[in-house]
Amino acid sequence: MIETNDPALWRNFLPWPGAETHKHARGRLGVVSGRAHQTGAARLAARAGLRIGAGVVRIYCPPDAVAVIAPAIEAIMLTPFATADALAREVEEMDAVVVGPAAGLDETTVNNVQALALSGAALVIDADGLSVFKGRSAELFAVLDRDDVLTPHEGEFERLFPGLLRKGRESAAVEAARRAQAIVVLKGAETVIAAPDGRVRVNRTGSPWLATAGTGDVLSGMIGGLIAQRMDSFDAACAAVWIHADAADRFGPGLIAEDLSEVMPQSLKALWLGGEP
Numbered sequence: 001m002i003e004t005n006d007p008a009l010w011r012n013f014l015p016w017p018g019a020e021t022h023k024h025a026r027g028r029l030g031v032v033s034g035r036a037h038q039t040g041a042a043r044l045a046a047r048a049g050l051r052i053g054a055g056v057v058r059i060y061c062p063p064d065a066v067a068v069i070a071p072a073i074e075a076i077m078l079t080p081f082a083t084a085d086a087l088a089r090e091v092e093e094m095d096a097v098v099v100g101p102a103a104g105l106d107e108t109t110v111n112n113v114q115a116l117a118l119s120g121a122a123l124v125i126d127a128d129g130l131s132v133f134k135g136r137s138a139e140l141f142a143v144l145d146r147d148d149v150l151t152p153h154e155g156e157f158e159r160l161f162p163g164l165l166r167k168g169r170e171s172a173a174v175e176a177a178r179r180a181q182a183i184v185v186l187k188g189a190e191t192v193i194a195a196p197d198g199r200v201r202v203n204r205t206g207s208p209w210l211a212t213a214g215t216g217d218v219l220s221g222m223i224g225g226l227i228a229q230r231m232d233s234f235d236a237a238c239a240a241v242w243i244h245a246d247a248a249d250r251f252g253p254g255l256i257a258e259d260l261s262e263v264m265p266q267s268l269k270a271l272w273l274g275g276e277p
């Protein structure tokens with residue numbers, strides 16, 4: 001059965017901090033950055049993960065990107081890595097990791113995704129982390145766990161699941177989640193969230209203000225931030241998609257991706273107070 005994504009389905013599972021918590025207990029999110037000229041996407045994702053409540057957020061970047069990222073972050077931390085193996089070692093302390101935004105379409109990204117998949121962290125894989133597996137999707141699916149999340153837009157979806165969209169977006173997302181054995185978030189004006197066990201929800205509150213560069217990077221950070229706080233990956237994806245659109249609608253005209261993390265507290269506060277958002 002296809003459900004409409006609604007806060008009633010996941011509101012009670014949102015990870016609000018308890019009185020005795022501390023930053024490490026709230027959840028640790030890693031975000032993998034691209035090279036020096038491609039760091040904005042990771043910073044958007046990292047800030048969104050922090051905003052949605054992860055207690056610690058750390059960007060992992062190639063060594064050449066340190067000098068670019070360091071002056072552009074405050075609460076977010078930064079660790080350089082030189083190889084995929086080094087990255088896998090560094091993320092051992094993380095609960096969730098976002099990989100793919102502006103990662104680059106080369107073998108480095110393939111190696112990073114595969115190395116991360118062997119770590120204990122749940123993965124949110126977006127953008128280049130998906131596109132780089134075009135024509136070789138089995139290599140991606142072989143390393144995924146059921147709590148990992150793929151967040152393709154239709155272009156990326158077609159690269160991983162050629163022809164599947166012809167079945168219709170809902171059926172395509174369900175079949176994709178079954179094939180990948182992971183959560184699939186098929187983004188668009190209506191976003192479909194599907195799990196390998198057959199659960200599927202359609203988000204019908206999409207905001208057209210989201211049709212601007214970088215909003216998908218923000219969404220990946222939001223999903224990762226909720227999973228880092230130990231929310232079930234399917235519910236985390238549903239909640240993030242809904243909050244993402246709610247924040248966009250609250251901002252309205254002129255929205256750019258950077259604004260989403262600044263307006264998100266309004267959406268979160270409405271959910272926290274328990275009233276109608």
Ligand SMILES: NC(=O)C1=CN([C@@H]2O[C@H](COP(=O)(O)OP(=O)(O)OC[C@H]3O[C@@H](n4cnc5c(N)ncnc54)[C@H](O)[C@@H]3O)[C@@H](O)[C@H]2O)[C@@H](O)CC1
Pocket residue numbers: 038039040041042100101102103104127128131153154155156188213214216217
């Ligand atoms: N601030 C930043 O640094 C940003 C970096 N970004 C990165 O830039 C790179 C390219 O991103 P793109 O999303 O343009 O890359 P894509 O490689 O997905 O290319 C977009 C192409 O996909 C096709 N497509 C089909 N359906 C589409 C849909 N529903 N939405 C978008 N495209 C669709 C279009 O033909 C389009 O030309 C990625 O690495 C991405 O992560 C973007 O996320 C934007 C912001």
Ligand SMILES: Nc1ncnc2c1ncn2[C@@H]1O[C@H](COP(=O)(O)OP(=O)(O)O)[C@@H](O)[C@H]1O
Pocket residue numbers: 127153187188189190191206207208209210211212213214215216217218219
């Ligand atoms: N017309 C629209 N209505 C609602 N949501 C949209 C619309 N267009 C794009 N979005 C949303 O905006 C985000 C765009 O993500 P993506 O295509 O990955 O962009 P980017 O790679 O630039 O970050 C997705 O969450 C998508 O669902």
